[in-house]
Amino acid sequence: MTRITSVALRRVLDSRGNPTVEADVLTESGGFGRAAAPSGASTGEYEAIELPPTEAIAAARRHAVPRLVDEVHAGNQREVDATLRAADGSENFSEIGANSAVAISMAAAKAGADVLGAPLYQHLGGAFRGDNFPTPLGNVIGGGEHAKEATNIQEFLAAPVGAPSVSEAVFANAKVHARASEILDERGVPAAKGDEGAWAPPVSDAEAFEIMGEAVSDVEDELGFEIGFGLDIAASEMFEDGVYHYGDETKTTDEQIDYVAEMVDEYDLVYVEDPLDENDYEGFAELTERVGDRTLICGDDLFVTNVDRLQDGIDVGAANSILIKPNQIGTLTDAFDAVELASRNGMDAVISHRSGETEDATIAHLAVATDAPFIKTGTVQGERTAKLNELIRIADDAV
Ligand SMILES: O=C(O)[C@@H](CO)OP(=O)(O)O
Ligand SMILES: [Mg+2]
Numbered sequence: 001m002t003r004i005t006s007v008a009l010r011r012v013l014d015s016r017g018n019p020t021v022e023a024d025v026l027t028e029s030g031g032f033g034r035a036a037a038p039s040g041a042s043t044g045e046y047e048a049i050e051l052p053p054t055e056a057i058a059a060a061r062r063h064a065v066p067r068l069v070d071e072v073h074a075g076n077q078r079e080v081d082a083t084l085r086a087a088d089g090s091e092n093f094s095e096i097g098a099n100s101a102v103a104i105s106m107a108a109a110k111a112g113a114d115v116l117g118a119p120l121y122q123h124l125g126g127a128f129r130g131d132n133f134p135t136p137l138g139n140v141i142g143g144g145e146h147a148k149e150a151t152n153i154q155e156f157l158a159a160p161v162g163a164p165s166v167s168e169a170v171f172a173n174a175k176v177h178a179r180a181s182e183i184l185d186e187r188g189v190p191a192a193k194g195d196e197g198a199w200a201p202p203v204s205d206a207e208a209f210e211i212m213g214e215a216v217s218d219v220e221d222e223l224g225f226e227i228g229f230g231l232d233i234a235a236s237e238m239f240e241d242g243v244y245h246y247g248d249e250t251k252t253t254d255e256q257i258d259y260v261a262e263m264v265d266e267y268d269l270v271y272v273e274d275p276l277d278e279n280d281y282e283g284f285a286e287l288t289e290r291v292g293d294r295t296l297i298c299g300d301d302l303f304v305t306n307v308d309r310l311q312d313g314i315d316v317g318a319a320n321s322i323l324i325k326p327n328q329i330g331t332l333t334d335a336f337d338a339v340e341l342a343s344r345n346g347m348d349a350v351i352s353h354r355s356g357e358t359e360d361a362t363i364a365h366l367a368v369a370t371d372a373p374f375i376k377t378g379t380v381q382g383e384r385t386a387k388l389n390e391l392i393r394i395a396d397d398a399v
Helices: 053-063 077-088 098-116 120-125 166-186 205-223 253-266 281-291 307-316 332-344 362-369 382-395
Strands: 004-013 019-027 032-036 135-142 155-159 228-232 243-246 249-251 271-273 296-299 321-324 348-352 374-376
Touching: 004 053, 004 098, 019 053, 019 098, 032 098, 053 077, 053 098, 077 098, 077 332, 098 120, 098 332, 098 362, 120 362, 135 166, 135 205, 155 166, 155 205, 155 271, 166 205, 166 382, 205 228, 243 253, 249 253, 253 271, 253 281, 281 296, 281 307, 296 348, 307 332, 321 332, 332 348, 348 362, 362 374, 362 382
Parallel strands: 135 374, 228 271, 271 296, 296 321, 321 348, 348 374
Antiparallel strands: 004 019, 019 032, 135 155, 155 228, 243 249
């Protein structure tokens, strides 16, 4: 019933105006799934390879599509993804592109769910998945690789940890975003928006901490539940010649660890992603040892959703959570394996968008299917609200 009868690939626009790969998968009994690959700007050195979409599509048509059509079942995700891996033949999808692979992998999952008549999160998570909803981490102020002339730290993320429902959490983040805009206005700071819709003001990181703290506590008072905040430092992007660059200032690794640990305590940060360079497992381990009992230290560029890199991290105690981005590794199977390895080792798996996105909402389902404590998927803008609104629909049983 779920045997794949066709895989169509095309170039579509992403939110930055760049082309990306979209896949349509059809099955024997009329199941249909469509999905598109996202794309990063602050990409990790060890991510699977994103090829120019035209090349990725041509290579996937040549190598993967003939192995999938009439051969493989969309309802059997491991079979689909193993076929993509075999068709590619490399470690990192350098032949067909992780962008083609992830689009096909996600489209097949949707086609499989369609045949079964089940929502995607149910198909992926099964009958015995947990029944929690992820707390959305909402990008409110940012800079780094996502906006010029803004903060050095890439993302200041609202985290409505006390929200009674996913819907209230989503709206709380939107309120923090709006409140941050008012505070910037009061301070006479003009702010454009970065790639993910966060305000990208020309302020120091210290001022951004203050503004975030104020915005979060104002909205917390108004709504009456706890709202914290967190960061994606994206430190690999700052790390050059052995030091971290904050504009004209630099920090050594020890200074970086001290700085992050101080910020965790000063602002009660609930989440800190990529506080150190992607090769610095020891630095991660030291920081986790210091503050890991009171905040999540999350590896994004460090782990790149890769079980081998995650195992290396587990061995030395680097981080207590992992960011999961299916396009970093190329298939849903690989992403699920990383979630499973993390949870077997007492680590949290946080599901994430990329800075270049489409209206594809697969990650909302992935977060619910895997019982993720957090999903990082922006605050406003259509390609971000696509996922947030899908979470609301899932909670409302309306997908
Ligand atoms: O660093 C990150 O976590 C992501 C998403 O916020 O950014 P990018 O997609 O540019 O890697
Ligand atoms: Mg990151």
